[in-house]
Amino acid sequence: MCGIVGYIGHRRALPLLLNGLRRLEYRGYDSAGIAVPHGGGLFIAKRAGTVAHLAAMLEHLNLPATMGIGHTRWATHGEPIDRNAHPHTDATGRIAIVHNGIIENHAILKAKLLEDGYGFVSDTDTEVLAVFIGALYQQYGDLELAVRTALSEVEGTFGLVVLSADHPDLLIAARRGSPIVIGVGDGEYIVASDATAIVEYTRSVFYLSDDEMAVITRAGCQTKTIEDIPTSAQLLELEFDLERIEKGGFPHFMLKEIYEQPTTFRDACRGRLLLQEGNVKLGGLRSVEEQLRQARRLIFTACGTSWHAALVGEYWIEQLARLPVEVEYASEFRYRNPVLYPDDIVIAISQSGETADTLAAVREAKLRGATVLGIVNVVGSSIARETDAGVYIHAGPEIGVASTKAFTSQLAVLMLLALYLGRMRHLSPTDAREIAQELARIPEKLQYVLDTTAELTREIAHLYAHAQNFLYLGRGVNFPIALEGALKMKEISYIHAEGYPAAEMKHGPIALIDENMPVVVIVPRDELYEKVLSNMEEIRARRGKIIAIVTEGDVAAARLATHVIPIPETLPLLTPILSVVPLQLLAYYTAVERGCNVDMPRNLAKSVTVE
Ligand code: AGP
Numbered sequence: 024m025c026g027i028v029g030y031i032g033h034r035r036a037l038p039l040l041l042n043g044l045r046r047l048e049y050r051g052y053d054s055a056g057i058a059v060p061h062g063g064g065l066f067i068a069k070r071a072g073t074v075a076h077l078a079a080m081l082e083h084l085n086l087p088a089t090m091g092i093g094h095t096r097w098a099t100h101g102e103p104i105d106r107n108a109h110p111h112t113d114a115t116g117r118i119a120i121v122h123n124g125i126i127e128n129h130a131i132l133k134a135k136l137l138e139d140g141y142g143f144v145s146d147t148d149t150e151v152l153a154v155f156i157g158a159l160y161q162q163y164g165d166l167e168l169a170v171r172t173a174l175s176e177v178e179g180t181f182g183l184v185v186l187s188a189d190h191p192d193l194l195i196a197a198r199r200g201s202p203i204v205i206g207v208g209d210g211e212y213i214v215a216s217d218a219t220a221i222v223e224y225t226r227s228v229f230y231l232s233d234d235e236m237a238v239i240t241r242a243g244c245q246t247k248t249i250e251d252i253p254t255s256a257q258l259l260e261l262e263f264d265l266e267r268i269e270k271g272g273f274p275h276f277m278l279k280e281i282y283e284q285p286t287t288f289r290d291a292c293r294g295r296l297l298l299q300e301g302n303v304k305l306g307g308l309r310s311v312e313e314q315l316r317q318a319r320r321l322i323f324t325a326c327g328t329s330w331h332a333a334l335v336g337e338y339w340i341e342q343l344a345r346l347p348v349e350v351e352y353a354s355e356f357r358y359r360n361p362v363l364y365p366d367d368i369v370i371a372i373s374q375s376g377e378t379a380d381t382l383a384a385v386r387e388a389k390l391r392g393a394t395v396l397g398i399v400n401v402v403g404s405s406i407a408r409e410t411d412a413g414v415y416i417h418a419g420p421e422i423g424v425a426s427t428k429a430f431t432s433q434l435a436v437l438m439l440l441a442l443y444l445g446r447m448r449h450l451s452p453t454d455a456r457e458i459a460q461e462l463a464r465i466p467e468k469l470q471y472v473l474d475t476t477a478e479l480t481r482e483i484a485h486l487y488a489h490a491q492n493f494l495y496l497g498r499g500v501n502f503p504i505a506l507e508g509a510l511k512m513k514e515i516s517y518i519h520a521e522g523y524p525a526a527e528m529k530h531g532p533i534a535l536i537d538e539n540m541p542v543v544v545i546v547p548r549d550e551l552y553e554k555v556l557s558n559m560e561e562i563r564a565r566r567g568k569i570i571a572i573v574t575e576g577d578v579a580a581a582r583l584a585t586h587v588i589p590i591p592e593t594l595p596l597l598t599p600i601l602s603v604v605p606l607q608l609l610a611y612y613t614a615v616e617r618g619c620n621v622d623m624p625r626n627l628a629k630s631v632t633v634e
Contacts, residue, residue, distance in 0.1 A: 025123040025628070026050040026095040027203070028220045029184035031194045031239055031256045032211020035229035036091035037081065043213070043220035044093045046268060049276070049422045049622065049629045050216065051097030054108035057081070059091030059189045065119055069094075069108035073623075090194060092184045094121035097628040100129070110186075111150040112406075113157020114141050117188040122149040123216055123632065124180030124201035128169070132176070142205060152177065168236055169193050174236070174249045175337040180379075180632070182231075184214050197236035197249060201632055202377055202405060204230050205237055205244065207258065212239045217401070219268045219420055222261050229256040230403045232474040250266065257404060267419045275621045277423030277515070281607050282473060287418045287428045288600070289505045291435035299457030303443040311368075311412045315393045316370045316447050322361075322393075324353045324384040325372040326631070328510060329433060333372050334503035335599050336437035342596065343445035343458075343605030346490055353384035354634075363391045374421055374429035375630035376404025383634075385409050398436050400429050414440070419527065424627050425515050427607045430507065431469070434600050438462060461594045468591045468601055476588050476605045483570055483586050484612030487541045493520040494532060494567075495606070497545035498555055504545055504599045508606030515614040515624045525551075525558040536567040543609070544584070545602045548574040549595035559583040570609070572602045 026047025030036045040057045040176060048055075055077040056069025066086060070077055074095055093111035101107035111120040126132070129148035132155055137143075141154050152173060157297045159169035166187050174181070174197055174540060182201030184194055196203050206213040206221035206228050213221045214237070231237060231246070235254055239244045246254045273279035295304050308315060321340060323333035337348040349360070353371070357380065365368070369388035373381045376399040385406055388395045397406045397413030400421065409412060416432035439462075442455050490594075493512050497505035506522035513520045523532055524545065536542065542562050546555040556579060562569055563583055571584035574592055581587045590601040614621045 025097050025216065026220070027068060027121050027123055027182060027184060027214070027216040029092045029121070029186070029194050029196060029214035030211070031090040031192070031241055032208060033089055033241070034211065035086070036088045037084065037086050040091050040093035041074065041078050041081065043215060044077070044095045046219045047216060048074050048095050049424060051095050051628045052623045053096055053098050053103035054619050055093070055095045056108045057091055057093040058110040058112055058186055059086055059088035060186070061086055061088055063188065065112070065117060065186070065188045067110055067112065067119060069110065069297040070105050071103050072075070072081045077441070090191065091188070092119060092121045092601050094192070099125055100148045108145050109149060111145060111147060111153040113153050113160070115157060118153060118157045118160060118185065119181055120149065120153045120185045122152060122181055122183040124182055126152050126177055126181070126201070127179035128177065166190055166193065166374060167195060170197065170236070171249050171251060172594055174199070176184060182216055192240045194239045195236060195238065196231065199233050200229040200405070202230065204228050204403070205239070207244070210241055211599050212244055214239070218261050219422070222263065222268065223265050226261040227258055228261055229258050231479040236507055262281050262402065263419050268422060271322060275423065275425060275611070277425050277611055280421055280423050280428045281604065281611065283419070283428050284431050284604065285470040285473070287432050288435050288469055289466040290417045291432040292439065292462060293417070295439050296459050298456065298459050298463060301452035302446050303439045304311055305414055305439060305443055307414045308396070308412055308443070311396065313443060314368060317366055318346065319364065319366045321348045322367060322369045323348065323350045323372060324356045324381060324388070325367060326353050326378050326380055328373040328430050328507060329374060329381070331503045331510070332430055332433035334436060334506070335434055338500040339438055340444055343441040343450050344448050346444055346448065351384070353378065353380040356384040357387045361387070361391070363388065365392060367393050368396060369393045370398060370409060371406050372398045372433055374400045374418070374426055375632045376406040377400040377506065377630045377632050379632050379634050382406055382409065398433060400432070422629070423611070424624055424626060424629050425621070431600055435462070458594060458596070461597055465593070465597065465600055468593060469604060472590055472601050472604045476590070477608055479517035479588055480605050480608040481612040483548070484609055484616050487568070488613050488616035489519055490539070490541050492535065492540060493518055493523040494535065494540060494542045495520060496502065496525040496528060496542060496555070496558060497522070498525045499549065500596060500599050501545040501547065501602055504606065505543070506605050507603055508543055508610070511610035512613065513608055514627060515610055515621050516617050517625070518613065518617055525555050528558055529561065533561065533565070536562055536565040538568070540567045540568040541570055542567045543570045543572070543606065545572045546580050547572070547595065547598040547602060549592065551599065556580060556583065572605055
């Protein structure tokens, strides 16, 4: 949520900052701004709207500055207008900061500063911090000390970068709860809220830990705690390349990422499936193998799409390992005084690894003594670092705000986990082998689904793009896919959509069905197939329009449906991995048809790092 970029080195800063902001824009896109030293003071430009708006305003400028900071915002405190955009400055206008997170005690700090005669021009908590740092700088005459002192009095979360006109060779970055990664080049440093802004300049990076800061000059970078205790930075190599964060000929990141799924699914399984043995190798769980063997219950905690993946995981693990599983919204788990036993394992699922609610749930579970694992995409993210062990999904950067490839990669890892836990318990090598072998065939089936359903879903989207509501129904392991299909539809097309277990329809939602209601029914041939057919009959009797996701060659379901989207045969347990893809495409084409900004849906941002 919100993107930060900072630069110090030998290149012209302005184009690099704007480029970084474009890369980070998926994290927030309601306003953007930059600050660079210029003519003995600071040049600051900021405005509501996208980075393109800001760039258009600056395009004629050729500022010589070789350091600066930039920000792209997702508003929390104060509406998205020019004066609330970052960077914010102190009272002298000579210190500027960009900030992600929330300063929770901003009201108290502001009241004190107002008493001391300071004024404010924005409605933001960040400006309070900027003015506070400026006031301390006036007192101490030492910028680093001023930043450290301010941060030690601040409550809440921050990832920030500070720049001062008095110090044209100094950037100060700090973190508590909001990620900061620093790219190390040849005589240059790039500070960012995520590595996508860095990878085209250097692959060598390090992450700040909570309550750690970096004091960066062109000659070097020192890291320390905000209590001034030196720390040592651990350099890492970024694993992805530039291609992964560009659209590569696709009109939107979301479509590109939908099409990456055969590859990303394969990557999630790579080296982990032991086909001959009918088993699975998950290196990241080796250190907790004994706890997993002894576990009497798993509790998944997650938000949004990751929560839907957890629901599928629940079916799979209960089925294959006969281990009880609970799935909790992270935002509920953290506040519900959860009952945890010593042999419970809590597993957080998160694409970004930064979702505030999920991170808080991880901390809550750890506090209560549970073993806490992570299923995460972003390497080095907060959840990856704070969990006891875990499994990366290796989906590569996901830029589209609507999560697609991360979902199917989470499913890949959850099925691997189900097999792993199953083999520790009662699952026979023969049964595990059958599933593992089919899992290995999924990438080519995903490709087939993409090849055969894209045009079909585009045509259906054209017919229903005017709809006010959509209903999604599925049963068993495909019920979470109904939820996920509905979430995709509402978040990018703004059509109201609800997902239900198909049999629940008669307990209320059936009242909504008439000839204007498109109902997406996921009805693969599995043990609940006949039951779902009966639900389709009920919809048909009320003249609802049925868009059915069916197993290829299924004539009975096709006869009841208004539109049919076939998916290839697979093991019933694995159908969610295939059935979700046409639903992603349906949401995508509907949003395009309605002229929505698919990659930047209104009011959303890629990772929700605030409560
Ligand atoms: C998915 O399309 C959403 N944008 C959103 O629900 C997302 O899945 C949720 O915020 C959780 O994010 P995470 O996986 O990064 O924790």
